Amino acid sequence: MKLNHDEFAALLARALDIDESEASGTLQAWVDAVAIETDENGSCHVAGLGTFRKGDDGYLDFQPDEVLSLEVNHKFAGMSPIEVSPSKSVSDDPSEEEAPGLATKATGEEPEDETDPFGISDQPAEEQLPGSEMDSDADEEPEEELEFEAGAEGDRKRDQATSAPDEDQEPVEETESGPQESDAGLEDERLSGHAYGADTAPEEGPEEQPATDRESEPEPAFSEQQEEDPADAHSPPVLPKISLSQRVKPGGGASKNRRRDRKEILVWLVPVAAILIAALLLFFHFDGQRLDQRNLSGQEVVQEQVPVPVPDDRREDDRAVQEIVPTPDAVEDEATPPDRDPAPGPAGNAGPGPADEMTRDSALPYGLRGPEDEVLIGAYTIVVHSLRNERKSEIEKQRLENQGFKATRWAAVLPNGNTSYRVGIGQFKSVSDAERAVEELPEPFRSNNFIIRIR
Amino acid sequence: MTDKTAEQEIVAILAGHLKKHSQVQISGLGTFSITHQKQKQQQEKDGRIIMKPPADIIVFTPEN
Structure with a gap:
């Protein structure tokens, strides 16, 4: 015009x-x-x-x-852009988030090797590296003092141990193991030139020391023992033997012990997990059987009620009932079995998730044509009318339904406060489905429409 | 400017026809028309794909 x-x-x-x-x-x-x-x-x-x-x-x-x-633009007023691929946006966001995550992982892995054994995880690496030489210089004197003190104490205690009866050996060994190892660690570190663990090794104790320290420890201890053996020839060799055994255990068999522990844990965990899974399966199985029994009982009740009247005039009702009666079985047979119904949430991912979704989607009233059984909130539809008159919108909806389309009508409040009654054709699971269906529409609607999500 | 009543009537006629999506041609000024922009998918800078809604917009074509 x-x-x-x-x-x-x-x-x-x-x-x-x-x-x-x-x-x-x-x-x-x-x-x-x-x-x-x-x-x-x-x-x-x-x-x-x-x-x-x-x-x-x-x-x-x-x-x-x-x-x-x-x-x-009243027809399309209030329509805001919609995300067609929110999953992609979600996947993009994690990628942006994964980068720092990976960085933290990378930065987290590096200090684990360096900081955890030495207890300096809170300190930045920049402070450690340049100051290592200064620290080593500064810590050398205390090391020697510690060494001398520890050595003196160790000698005293060894003297006490030699003079003490055998009953007192165990506490002496326990108290002695710390300084001995620290002595060994210090000596070893001094020999190897590492000033890292000089301060921290005594604090952490023998159990938390890394394998590298443990591997380096036994040699000086053994040398001490060899040196002490001629001096303390008359003393019982229990103390060095036990200390040697303690050293050897963490150094040589720590990983084996851990493996044994893991194996023991696995040996207990596997049957316990199997029993739990079996119990859950049995529970769901019997629960599903109960549901079957309930449905069967309800069906029997219906079947019992049906034949009672049996008037000839109501054959149509019988047909209707016969049509209605098998639907529960049919629905249950077509849908997920009752065993799987109770656990669609957490266990659904590992179980029959895709199959269930397929059956549900096939059961949902998606499509371009057919009666509108229910308005699927979240589904997509093709808007062909946006009218302010509710009666006209209803008329348009009826007209579309008469043409065989699955017509949907709902009220949308526009930003200016007005209410617009929108009429859509079809209900679709995705935008692409709706776009494909647009091609099937007759011409006033094919070129003038809008796909929107029903909210 | 012309008489206020006359201008109001001119605007009323023009706007009324534009609301009916009619094309209005005024000699010496230009042509007002309504163009329908179809819905289209558009990718944002952050990677999201957005479906922009259709719109009926007023287009003015000036006279030479």
């Missing part, structure tokens, strides 16, 4: 109740006034219509009024 200048002037003449020629002159005067004001001021605002501006190319430019634009 097109309105040319003469027709416009005729309408204006009718509205102002003047002659058509006079109306044409009035219209031309308005046009001239707009052009002059635009030339003079650069823009001319006409209330209710918009703003005319002088473009860079010398031509007139027009920016419509927001109210007028909304009125013109």
Whole structure:
């Protein structure tokens, strides 16, 4: 539909109740006034219509009024952009999040090797590396002091151990094991030139020391023992033997012990887990049988109720009942078995998730045609009408239903507060399904529609 | 500017026809028309694909 200048002037003449020629002159005067004001001021605002501006190319430019634009676009007003691929956005976000995560992992793995054995995880690496030489220099004196003190104490205790009876050997060994190992560690570290664990090794104790320290420890201990053996030839060799055994255990058989512990744990865990799984399966099995029995009992009740009246006039009712009665079985047979029904949530991922989803999707009333059994919130539909009149929208919906379409109607509140009654065709699981269905629509709707999610 | 009543009537006629999606041609000024923009998918900078809704917009074509 097109309105040319003469027709416009005729309408204006009718509205102002003047002659058509006079109306044409009035219209031309308005046009001239707009052009002059635009030339003079650069823009001319006409209330209710918009703003005319002088473009860079010398031509007139027009920016419509927001109210007028909304009125013109009333059919699609209130529709906001929707995410077609939210999963991709989700996958993008984790990728952005994974990068720092990986960085933290990378940074977390490096200090684990360095910081955990030495207890300096809180300190940044930059502080450790440049200061290592200074620390080693500064710590050498205390090391020697510690060593001498520990050595003195160790000698005293060894003397006590030699003079003490055998009953007191165990506490002596326990107290002695710490300093001995620290002595060994210190000596070993001094020999190897590492100043790292000089301060921390005594604090952590022998059990928390890494395997590298443990491997390096037994040699000096054994050398001490060999050196002490001729001096303390008369003393019982229990103390060095036990200390040697303690050293050897963590150094040589720590990993074996851990493996044994793990094996023992696994030996206990596997049957316990198997028993639990079997118990769960039995529980769900019997629970499903109960559901079957309930449904069967309900079916029997219905079947018992049906044949009682059996009047000839109500054969149609019987047919209806016969149609209705098998549906529970059919639904249960087609849907997931009752065994799997109680655990669709957490166990559904490992179990029959995809199959269940397929059956559910097939059961849901998706599609372009057919009756509208229920409005699927979250499904996509093709909006072909957006009307302010509720009655008209209902009429349009009925018209579409008469054409065999699955028509959906709902009320949408626009940003300006008005309510728009939208009529959509079909219900689809995804936008792509809806886009495919658009091609099947007849022509007024095929080129003028909008796919939206039912909310 | 012309008479206020005349301008209001001109705007009323023009807007009324535009709301009906009619094309209006005024000599010496230009042509007002309604163009339907179809829905389209658009990929944002962050990778998300967004379906932009359709819109009926007013297009003004100035007269030479």
